[in-house]
Amino acid sequence: MTFLGNLRRIPIQYPLAFGVGVSTFKTSASDLLVQIVVEKREKIDWKRNFAFASFGCFYLGGVQYAIYVPLFGRLFPNAASFAAKSLPKKLGDVKGQISLFAQVFLDQCVHHPLMYFPAFYMTKEFVTSHGNPDFAKALDTYRQNMKEDLLALWKVRCCCCCHCCYCCFMFLTCFFYSLVPINCPIFCSLSYSL
Numbered sequence: 009m010t011f012l013g014n015l016r017r018i019p020i021q022y023p024l025a026f027g028v029g030v031s032t033f034k035t036s037a038s039d040l041l042v043q044i045v046v047e048k049r050e051k052i053d054w055k056r057n058f059a060f061a062s063f064g065c066f067y068l069g070g071v072q073y074a075i076y077v078p079l080f081g082r083l084f085p086n087a088a089s090f091a092a093k094s095l096p097k098k099l100g101d102v103k104g105q106i107s108l109f110a111q112v113f114l115d116q117c118v119h120h121p122l123m124y125f126p127a128f129y130m131t132k133e134f135v136t137s138h139g140n141p142d143f144a145k146a147l148d149t150y151r152q153n154m155k156e157d158l159l160a161l162w163k164v165r166c167c168c169c170c171h172c173c174y175c176c177f178m179f180l181t182c183f184f185y186s187l188v189p190i191n192c193p194i195f196c197s198l199s200y201s202l
Contacts, residue, residue: 023077028069035064059135067127075119084111116162125150125157 019026039060043049080087090104098104126147133146150157 024070024073027073028065031069031072032061032065035068036061056135059131063128063131067124067131071123071127075115075123080111080114083114087111120161121154121158125154 036057039057040052043052043057084107086104087107090098090101090107093101093104129146129150130141130143133143133149134141
């Protein structure tokens, strides 16, 4: 087996470890990019970077894996067989399509508003509080920003017209649930969140 062949097997053989590793790296690298390029810091805030890397590791890698693989696997037991079908067969599978849209709904309208954003705001409060985090304040900030945050989650800027549209992100989410192997969700969701 070639080196690249061995690399391709890692996410399939070790999906949780792979998702955690990629999530940790991506979240840390994103924060470093913001600190260096956007904020133009001369000195890296390693405490902040560690907090974001921890969020990537535990929430984006671990919690989301638990949601997308075991939980959604139990809630939608036919999702893997639907994902493996050809496009014409998917178009004819009404039950599979209903399951697909139920997964998108639970992810976008339950998981993100009730779990992801509160965890993100609490991480942000931990990072910016300088040792004295007020998590109630963090959740209050989220409540104030909830509408704006959720609308931002559901829209993507179209480069061609500079108007916001919801269909691009929802298309990617439907694509994600209809085509991605059930054991590799974290890597795929990370790739389209870049």
